[in-house]
Every structure is written in C-alpha cells, then in structure tokens.
Amino acid sequence: MSAGTTMNHSDNGYNFAYLDEQTKRMIRRSLLKALSIPGYQVPFGGREMPLAYGWGTGGIQVTAAVIGPDDWLKVIDQGADDTTNAVSIRRFFQTVADVAVTESTEVATIIQTRHRIPETPLKEGQVLVYQVPQPEPLQKIEPRETETRKMHAYAEYGAMQVTLYEDVAHFGRIAKTYDYPAIVNGRHLMSPSPIPKFDNPKMENNPAIQLFGAGREKRIYAVPPYTSVRSLDFDDHPFEVQTWKGSCALCGSTTSYLDEMITDDRGSRMFVCSDTDFCNTRQAEAASAPDDKAAGEDA
Amino acid sequence: MAYVAVKGGEQAILNTHKLISESRRGNPDLAELTLAQISEQFALAVDRVMTEGSVYDRELAALALKQAQGDAVEAIFLLRAYRTTLPRIALSEPIDTAKMTIRRRISATFKDIPGGQVLGPTYDYTHRLLDFALAAEGLERPNAELAREPLDGATPRVIDLLDSEGLIEAESDDRAGECFDLTREPMRFPAGRDQRLQNLARGDEGFMLGLAYSTVRGYGGAHPFVGELRVGEIEVEIVPEELGFPIVVAEVTVTECQMINQFRGTAATPPQFTRGYGLAFGHNERKAMAMSLVDRAMRARELGEDVRYPAQDEEFVLSHTDNVEASGMVSHFKLPHYVDFQAELALVRQLRAEHAVTRAEAQMKEVAE
Amino acid sequence: MTASALRKPAPKPPLLEVSGLSKSYGTQVGCRDISFAVRPGEVLGIVGESGSGKSTLLACLSGRLQPDTGSISYDMKDRGPVDILTLCEPERRRLARTDWGIVHQNPRDGLRLDVSAGGNIGERPMALGARHYGNIRTEAQDWLQKVEIDLARTDDRPRTFSGGMQQRLQIARNLVTRPRLVFMDEPTGGLDVSVQARLLDLLRGLVRELGVAAIIVTHDLAVVRLLADRLMVMQRGRVIEEGLTDQVLDDPHHPYTQLLVSSVLQV
DSSP: OOOSOOSOOSTTSSBTTBSOHHHHHHHHHHHHHHHHSTTOOEEOOOOOOSSOTTSSHHHHHHHHHHOOTTOEEEEEETTBSSSHHHHHHHHHHHHHHOOEEOSOTTTOSEEEEESOOOSSOOOTTOEEEEEOSOOOTTTTTOOOHHHHHHHHHTTOOHHHHHHHHHHHHHHSSOOOOBSOOEEETTTEEEOOOSOBGGGHHHHTTOSSEEEEEETTTTEEEEEOTTOOEEEOOBTTBOOOOOOOSSOOTTTOOSSSOEEEEEOSTTOOEEEEESOHHHHHHHHHHHHHOTTOOOTTOOO | OGGGGGSOOHHHHHHHHHHHHHHHHOOTTSOOOOHHHHHHHTHHHHHHHHHHHTOOOHHHHHHHHHHTTTOHHHHHHHHHHHHHTSOOOOOBOOOOGGGOEEEEEEOSSOSSOTTOOBOOSOSTTSOOOOOGGGGSSSOOOOOOOOOSSOOOSOOOOHHHHHHHTTOBOOOOOTTTTOOOOTTTSOOOSSOOHHHHHHHHHHSOHHHHHHHHHHHTTTSSOOOOEEEEEEEEEEEEEEOOTTTOSOEEEEEEEEEEEEEEEOOOOOSSSOOOBEEEEEEEESSOHHHHHHHHHHHHHHTTTTTTOOOOSGGGOHHHHHHHOOHHHHHHHHHGGGSOOHHHHHHHHHHHHHHHHHHHHHHHHHHHHHHHO | OOOHHHHOOSOOOOSEEEEEEEEEETTEEEEEEEEEEEOTTOEEEEEOOTTSSHHHHHHHHTTSSOOSEEEEEEEETTTEEEEGGGSOHHHHHHHHHHTEEEEOSSHHHHSOTTSOHHHHHHHHHHHTTOOOHHHHHHHHHHHHHHTTOOGGGTTSOGGGSOHHHHHHHHHHHHHTTOOSEEEEESTTTTSOHHHHHHHHHHHHHHHHHHTOEEEEEESOHHHHHHHOSEEEEEETTEEEEEEEHHHHHHSOOSHHHHHHHHHHHTO
16 A cells, blocks of 8 residues: 555546545545454445446455555455456456556555455555455344344344354354354454355464455455454364365465366366465476475475 | 366456457447437436436436447446446535426326326327337338427426325425435435435336335235326526526436325324325336335334335345345356355265264164164 | 242342333323332233233333333342333343343244254353353253253254244243343243143243242233232223232222133133
C-alpha cells in the first residue's frame, strides 16, 4: 500500500483502480473500523462492480481501496494463479490500475485470494485480501440478520457450538472441512471465508494484515497482524487439519494442501499442490540443485 | 501435463471474449441493430433495464441490451456497474406526479374521476393473437387519431381525493426530508419505508411479480384496489446551491401505482384504507403494481398485522429482490471449488471407510454369536 | 402435595414480584393491574379461559412482551431485586437462558427440531461455556433419564418423537442449567390424557426435587390441583380470586371461579 496520488492517469476513462476516490475513502474508513474490532463485520456501502456478485466483488473493492501504483499484486483462486477467476481479476487491475502483477508470494505486497492462504508464510507489510461469499458464520443457524447481529453483540455463540456437537454425535468428529468458524481476538465469531480448515492455523498470529470483503452482503471485516484466531472445537475433540498419505506428485511436498487430479477415465488420480507458486518454486529449486535426488524432502 | 488442462488459461479466457462477440453479432449478412432501433422498438425492454439498472438513460440502456444480446438481467448488471463510476452531481427535488403530463391514467375504484380515465397505449385490451402482419416489413402501420380536445389540465391523484376525507391513511415524511440511499449505504434492518421502496424499485420484476401474486393467493391476505395507475412524463428539478431555486434538468417517463388496501383500524385510529406504492422508470405497469402490493405486504408489522408470509417478511424480501446479487451468487457456483470439494471428498472417504469397518465388525460379532 | 407453602410459615423474600402490570392491544385489554409475588421454590398456577389475559401476562413476565405499565422485580443471583423491564436486552436474554426456563405449550416453539435430543439439552451448557463434549453428553443423558427418555434416542432428532416425549425433552432442555424460575404455558395442552398424567407426575417430581419456582398458565384445573401451591384466577384481564390452591378450588368465592370449579370437577 503506497501513498502517492491515485487520481486518474490511465487513458481508459476510469479512475485509478476503477472506484472513485470518495468510495475508496469510504471503504478505507470501514477497513480501519474492521481492524479496530477484529472479526466484527462492518457494513459498508458496497458498489456494483463490473464483476458478478459472488465472483470476488468484495475482495476487488477492498483491493481497489488499498492498492497504489507501487504495489505488486498477486491474485489466486484455489491457491492457483492461473485459474479463470484469478486471471480475470488480475487482468481487471492491470486494466484499471496498470499495477505490477506477480505470481510470487514473496514479492507480492497485496494478495487477493479465493479459498486459500498461500503456503509460503506471509510477512509484515503484506496484505492478504479474502473474497467472501457469505460473511455471516451464524447464517446457517439463524437466517435473520436482526437476530445474528444481536448474537454477535452479546457474544451468544452457544448455538454454533451445538452444530459442532451434532457433528461429533453423528460422525464421531467435527465434520466441517472448510469455512471453519473461528473466534477472533477472543471475542467475535468469524467466517474465515471458504478456505479449507487446513489453512485456519495460518490466520493465527499472522504478521500480515488480513482483510475480508463480502461484496454482495456489503460487509468488511479484518484480522490485524499478530491476532489470535482460534478455531472452534471441544476439549476432548480438538481442532485438526487435513492430512494426506502421499506427497505432491510434482514437487514432493508433504506439508502443503493437495488437489486431486483425475488423470484418465479409469479413475487414476494424482495429487498436486493447490498452491501453484509454492509448487513451481520448489520444482525450480529442485531442478537447480541436481545433487538433491530426493525432491520429496521438505525443508 | 494432464493437470494443466484443468486450470483455466489466460488465452482461453480471451478467446471466450472473441466468441461472445461473434455470437452476439449473429449472421453478419443481416443488418446490425442500432441503439436507436432498440430504444424505439424495444422500448419496454429498455424501460425495464433503466428501472432495475437505476440509471435513466435510454441510450445506455439500449447499449446494455445490445451488448447483452437482449438478456435483461445481464443488461441491468452492465448498467449498474457503469453507474458505479458516475459522479453524483446533485440530488433532485422529489418529483410531483400530480403534475405529470398524462399518457395513461386509470382508476379501478371510481367509474369517473376528475380529469377522466385515459386508457393510453396498453396491451390490456388487446387479444393476445400473434399478429402475422408484423412479420412483414415496410407495411403501413395504423396511427391513432388525435383527440378533438386536449386532456383536462387538472388530473388530481385519486388517492388524494380519499385523503381529503380521511378515508385513507395520511402519508407523512417520517425522516424529515432525509432519505436513505441504498446505492451508497448497505441495507439495514429493520428497514424504513424509504429503504424498502428503493429496494423494490430496483428489484427483479419477475421475483416481485411472484411475491405480489402470493399476497393475493392467501399468502398475505391482501385485498387490493388500484386507486390509480398513471403513466406519463414528469420534470426532474434540482436546486443548485448557487441559485437557490429549482431548475429543470430532465424530463423522465414514469409509471406510478397507488394501491388501496384494507385496514381494520385500532383504538386510536378509526378504520381507514392503507396504501401501497409503486414507481418504475418508463412504462412498466406490471412492475409498479407488483411493487405496490409487496410494499403494502411488508408494512404488516407497522400496521400491527401478523407477519406470517414471505412477502410480509422484510428481511426475506429485501435480501432477495436484487437480480444482480442473485444471479451473481447463483452463477458463482460455476467457479472452481476444487479446494473445498477436496476437503469434503476426503471427509466422505474417511467416513465411508469407518462405516465399512464398523459394519464388518458388527457382522463378525453376529457370526460369532 | 400442595402443603409445602404451609409447611414454611416464615416466607422467604419473593423471587419475583409483580405490581400494577397492565397490557392492552388497542381497545382490547390483555391484562389489567396485576400484582402478585412468587417465592423461591413456590409454584403459582394461573387459570382462566382463553382470552382471560393469562397468556398475555406470561408473555410480559418472561420478557416476550413489553407491558404498558407496572414493574416486574426479580431477585437476581448476583444483584438482588431488579426491575427486569429496566434491564438491557443482553442482560434479559442472559437471564432468560440461565436463571429462567420457558416451557412452551407447543414443544416445537421451544426445541430445535433439527438438532438431536442431546444437542437440545446441551445448548444451554454450551452457551454458558461448556467445551467438553463427553461431559456435555453425559449431562444431557442424565437429563434424558430424568425425563424418562430412552438413552438410545440421544442422537435422534425430536422431529421423530411423540408429543409427550417432545414436551419432556423441552423440560429437560430448560432445567439443565438449574434455573430458579420456570414459566410454563399450558405444558400439558395438546397431549392425550394418559400422557398428560405421566407428564404431570414427572413435572411434580422435578419441581420438588430441584426446588425450582414455577409459574404455570393453564385452563386445566387438574394441572394446578397437582402442581400449584397457590392459584390466581383470571377473567377479562383481571385477577378475580387468589389463594392457596386447595382453598380456592375447595371453597371458591367468586361466582366465575365457582362456575369454573363446578364445571370441571363434576364431570
């Protein structure tokens, strides 16, 4: 996030990063409020974007409000830089903000994501922008916003715990695998967006700023750097993340989140990293170190 | 590598843009539609796109329709996204529909009304027979004859006549001139009537029609009368700060529906009729009427009625009227969900494996016994 | 069975004290100028026909309706007597799910029908911070036993339960946090007579065992005869007669009470 003017300089007829400056200021005010009350959903005057609702309009507005000409932007969907929606959003910012883009988690100053947190640990000064389809973790229990607002205000989260109880009673374990609810800063129940629960521990005490934008529902929330994010669980059924028996077929990682690829019509499959930058970097490293035969070894 | 094909490529996306352009144009041997043709000959489609797109601009709406190949919801989306980039120069004064230049004006509550019933252009009294003459090009079309005398200049709103007798609830400005702006602020519940009406005005015509229909089919207990439906042109005024008096900046066509509804009355108020209000850009009676019915249904709580049916439930209605939001959310399920699906897949496999073990153990026990 | 009030001649300070409570709907009177007190462990019955105002009164007392006038003082555990109408909403909601219980006539209003029996009972402890699955489940099963529901049904949803079982589950869900005051609205309404008797028996046992105070609204005199220490008879929004249950039922003074008693007991 760099200072400096962002007034319109592009020749496409749109202001820098599409939104007008008043709208950006409105969003920044909401972001500041969100950072001040970690996990609290701040209503904001979300605008209609040239991208369909549910396709990242919240994330785009947040990114547009914080991006400057000196930023390096990375956009991922499902962990990958080359998925259709990531490509589309990256192109959008290249068009309306003429900003430098990168696929490297290391280099990026702003990472907009859908459904994943990069495997490479984030650093201070980086901003992770999540696209959120449904910001309200209580909605499945209580569809009324007038009621869920009160539940948050009074920290009435017993009903949420009941859903975990039901899982254990019926399946012997907590059966939520993604969009796994967490308590932020010991106070607000938050939807981490539909990231796999595998990524939940990465939110905890993270040095980067984590911003969440829900365009259709017009809500912004945030986790400031170094904030506690505790996934709900029971003392005798503690929170656990997914594990895989094998390793990535391309880079050999045993610690990353793996996607399953069906490779033929006989049901053959292989597992590869969902985080393409992580996987490519490891493959490149392995290639440049020919002595290291065992690519499967992890650092 | 096989897996690369699973993830989208940048080139493939660019190609879809070219393909859509090609299919939009259709057969290049045929003349291309002009915006003027769309605006003139698909005027009602343009009206709908302007209303739900929240921009009164026939040319832009025609462009949106052309770009969207006639898909109204897509065109509305285009117009809304463009609207985001428009600066806000001024707020208009409230329009006064009593001053409307009437094109059509009817009341179902009184046979004759001051100013008269004006049928105007409408399909209401046509037989819905396909007119094969329209398939032919270049034929002479009939023109309506000019009336011998102009319309009565004074066409008071029918509802105001009831109002003067106290038969219908008085309408008051409860926010003292302040008005909620749905395009700048997120929705809030409980919603004021200004917020509700703005939401309904932008709401999807089909959804609103269905909701309105439900209120008269037992899911809302409505007994409506069209107090008045009027279509015509109205001037839009602003008051520039430096002038201090109103100036006319535009003339727009609107459709207004004032629906009269039943009400029992309470201890404090004698029985009187209640109102439902609908307004749409251009000529769109279906939308204005549906809106006025849903508006009234949602007033159930403030009027002390039971809130039992979907159309009376403001959180349900207001959260789901917007077709840009709705189609976005529904269409987003086309986006990749590999990661979440993988998480669910792993869990289901695990649960199935455990299930098999449990069953095998149970069978072993049975055999042993 | 209704002797407990008599056995304690020196009354404890009231748990709940209502004075001058009125609520009307437009021209229709809900209830008018109601005053009474409930002491710890005491069971108060409120009887009257439908439309007598008893349900309005109960809704006001339990915080679901805002009365027009009057005060409702409750002896809170940590603060002493407080007018609950002056409590802010989170305080009132907290009170309602910890120190109070509300048993609805229709168990569907008081249960989560898509949540297992165990989960229904576990909700209150979890809302209060219980985070050990095993303990929550054990406590839930203790309560299922208390209300005579087969433990094999622990993980079943109440949707599949009979009306009587649903009502017993609702009672367990309310009593698990050991509230000091329970509001019951026609707790046996809509149940078969044989099921009613079993439920009443169970309720009587639980109320005595836990020493919980209760306000029971009903039109069924058999219910109050069995459960209530004291009785209030309501007609057209007013209390027309009150006293010890046996006294009122055996020697009714007001003509309406006489009619009520004679019409039921002589059947």
